[in-house]
Amino acid sequence: MASRFEGVRFWLPVAAMAAFGIYVGQKLVSSHVRPSVNSISYGFSSELAARRGTICCKGGRPVAESTPLWRYSLDPRSMGSKSMPREVVMENIASTLSIPKEKVAVMAARTSGPGWRHQFLAESDDQAVFAAMTDRRRILGVAVDDLQRRRYLCGRSLSHVLGSVNAEGVGSCGIEQRFNSRLAGTPGKIEGIKDAYGNEIRDRRVTSVPPTPGDTVTLTVDVNLQYAAEKALKWGMAEFGAESGWCIVMDVGTAAVLALASMPDFDPVQYGRATDAMKIDRAIAYNFEPGSVMKTITAAAAIDCGRVTPETMYSTDRNDDRYYRLPHDSHAMPPRMSVKEAIVHSSNTVMGKIGYDLGPERMYDALKRFGFGAKTGIELPGEECGILWHWKKWDKASWSRVPIGQAVSVTAIQLVGAYQAIANDGVRMHPHIVEKAEDADGRTTYMPQDAAAVAVKPETARKVRQMMVGVSEMGGTARRARVKGYSVAGKTGTAQKAKDGVYLQGLYCASYCGIIPSGVVQFDMDGKRHFTDPSVVILVSLDFDHFATFHQGGNSSAVVFRKLAQYAMRYLGVTPDRPDELSPEASAEDEVELLPLL
Amino acid sequence: MRRKNRKVSANTAAAGEHAAWIGGLVVLAGIMAIVNVLANTTCNQLMASIDKKEKALAKLKVQCQNENTRLASLYTPDKLSIELSRRGMAMNVMQPRQLIKMSRSGRPYSVSQADIARARAVDERAATSSYRAPARRR
Known part of the structure; x- marks a missing residue:
């Protein structure tokens, strides 16, 4: 008789084995076919930092780059193992990082307190050190953080243009700040599985998104011209005793900034140690009274609206009842002079009369057409817009003061932009310092706007340049600005500095702004006239905080x-x-x- | 002698057939598992190799980047100026008369304004039927 338990005795073990097999199979499937990144034990997700974009000068020469940097932190709890005593690990750490072993021992002895499991050891960009510190056969208990070190290849040069990044790698001034979102790039991501030793199981990676490096920003600045400008400015400050100075070189045709220097400057790597005086970019963020440099604009406005011609004669008598409180001249003038002579000899009285006759409304409109009273839009943060009150708010004295550069404040970039318009036959271009920005694939992501505005007629601009050539000739106020072989159309300015509404005695801001070549010197050949084209506009300003012998624009800035x-x-x-x-x-x-340069 | 019991219980017979199927499936599963393990091992080795090569590539990229940065930092104007003065080389940019420019037609310009205008005039005549004044540079 078949036992009724015979089937049970057979099938029960079979069922048990089947159940065990199913359990093992399910485990196999879950670990091999469907890995879980959400597993607390073995799943991981990490972000890959994107390399910050490079900033290049004209011609693609890099001036600011990021290089990898590794920060090593000690976790005393994870140091040492059965096969590797703590003392051996400490010895290896000390020898690799070249730090005293006692220091490592003190850190390893800490077992409490904030941050005791992540104590800073050192930073290094040496790959050999990185390889040694990540070798688990020698060193345990050290965490490595991937960072980037921002390097400024020209040192302090271009510091105000480039700016600086803070400890988090975010731009805090200059181009670094203005283009931070483009330079930062997009971080990548990895999600996957790690084994029991903490090593990633590479074929089980679920997500792999590579980081996108930041854009490459190319400036219009020429690094050699920049170096020359800074060197000349430093020389001038030392030679004439100025506390600060600024200098801009601008291309006439495009209004691209070829050099922009502001002194004192700072070390971009140690921005936190810079004083307030070092941090301010005087080329764009400093309002100053331009002084006689403004007379060129006044003459352009008066000629453009037909009020005067370069040959129109004016009396230099200051006590003319037709005018209200005319400014006095800084040196003796002939009894009558033409508008051209007033520019050459920088007569305050004559230019005050011209501005008075022009009227505040036309003067104000001309200043606005030349870009004063508004930001130029150059790609640098912190730009000031100058101080230009609406003409209805001018008092009667301002009618003759604004034309000579008083009762109005400008920035250096505005002044250069205005002279660029005169050099460019009356067409004012948009000043820019960034040529383009490109992503990693070479696609252009930023181009400067190609805006242009007409300030004065071309004939007016040429007439004004002809008058300005005389400033650097014999009898002019800027003979020292003459450059052999080239004609220079420029104007000096020696503006008294003001504080609390009062002009300070003996303190000046000396400027010289010149267009070279002037574009109005002609020569005859084959019965035809030929002119050269203006190439660049250069503004040099020296700021004196104490009395100096050579404080005039013609003696120092020129x-x-x-x-x-x-x-x-x-x-x-x-x-x-x-x-x-x-x-x-x-x-x-x-x-x-010449300066001893390249 | 006891007679051999040739009767086979129904359950045992049925189980015998099923056991063959089950055994076959188990063997098949075993073979597949072994193949899976071998494939996984190969994949792991390949991935380890890929990982190793990726790390080596990243390392080389970092090295290249560092070298490019180092090279770029060597020929900044201030460093070049220092090196030139250290070697007693008082170099400067060329004087205008030392600069020769070439026109599109391969004609050399000297720095004389008259020569330039003359060369331009010749090129203009060659390009067009009538001579025009040089266009304004923009």
Whole structure:
């Protein structure tokens, strides 16, 4: 008789084995076919930092780059194992990072307190050190953080343009701040599974998104011109005793900034240690009274609306009842002079009369057309817009003061932009310092706006440049701005500094703004006239916080202008429009006058 | 002698057939499991190799980046100026008369304004039927 339990005795073990097999199979499937990144034990998700974009100068020369940096932190709890005693690990750490073993021992002895499991050891960008510190056969208990070190290859040069990044890698000033979102890039992501030793199971990676590096920002600044500008400015400040200064070199045709220097400057790597005086970019964020440099704009406005011509004569008598409180001249003038002579000799009285006759409304409109009273929109943060009150708020005295550059404040970039319009036959272009921004694939992500505005008529601009050439000729206020072989159309400015509504005695801001070549020097050939084109506009300003002997624009800023312009013309290869002034052979005198540059 | 019981219980017979099927399936599963393990092992080895090569590539990229940065930092104007003065080389940019420019037609310009205008005029005549004044540069 078949036992009724015979089937049970057979099937029960079979069922048990089947159940065990199903359990093992399910485990196999879950671990091999459907890995879970949400597993607390083995799943992980990490973010991959994107490399910050590079900032390049004209021609693609990098000036700011990020390089990898590793930060090592000690976790005393994880140091040592059965096969590797703590003392051996400490010895290895100390020798690899070149730090005293006692220091490591003190850190390893900490077992409480905030941050005791993540104590800072050192930072290093050395790959050999990284390889040694991540070798688990030698070192345990050290966490490695991937960071980036921002390196500024030109040191302090271009500091105000480039700016700086803070400890979190976020731009805090300059181009670093203005283009931070483009430079930062997009971080990547990895999600996957780790084994019991903490090593990633590579074929079980679920998500792998590579980081997108930041855009490459190319500036219009030429690194050699920038170096020359900074060197000339430093020389001028030391030579003439100025506390600060600024200098801009701008291309005439495009209003691209070829050099922008502001002194004192700072070290971008140690921005936190810079004083307030170092941090301010005086080329864009400093309002100052331009002084006589404004007279060129006044003359342009008056000629453009037909009120005067360069030959119109004016009396230099200040006590003219037709005018209200005319400014006095800083030196003796002939009884009558033309508008051209007033520019050449910088007569405050005559220019005050011209501005008075022009009227506040037309003067104000002309200043607005030249870009004063508004930001230029240059791609640098912190730009000031100057101080230009609406003409209805001008008092009667301002009618003759604004035309000579008082009762109005401008920034250096506005002033250069206005002179660029005069150099460019009356067409004012949009000042810019960034040529383009490109992503990692070479696609352009930013281009400067190509805006243009008409400030004055072309004939007016040419007439004004013709008048300005006389400033650097014999009898003018800026003979020291003459550059051999080139005609210069420029204007000096020596503005008294004001505080609390009162002009301070003996304190000045000396400026010289010049267009070189002037574009109005002609020569005849084959019965036809030929002109050269203006190449660059250069503004040099020196700020004196104490009385100095050579505080006038013609004595100080003009000299700095000459040194810089000489170099700029030769560096840019601009054809001289007065070749007769150049000696047939290269002379030592020409070399000595130049700055000792490349 | 006891007679051999040739009777086979129904359950045992049925179980015998089923056991063959089950055994076959188990063997098949075993073979598949072994194949799976071998494939996984191969994948793991490949992935480890890929991981190793990726790390090596990342390391080389970092090295390349560091070297490019180092190179770029070597020829900044201030460093070049220091090196030139250290070697007693008083170099400067060329004088205008030392600069020769070439026109599109391969004609050399000297720095004389008259020569440039003359060369431009010749090129203009060659390009067009009538001579025009040089266009304004923008």
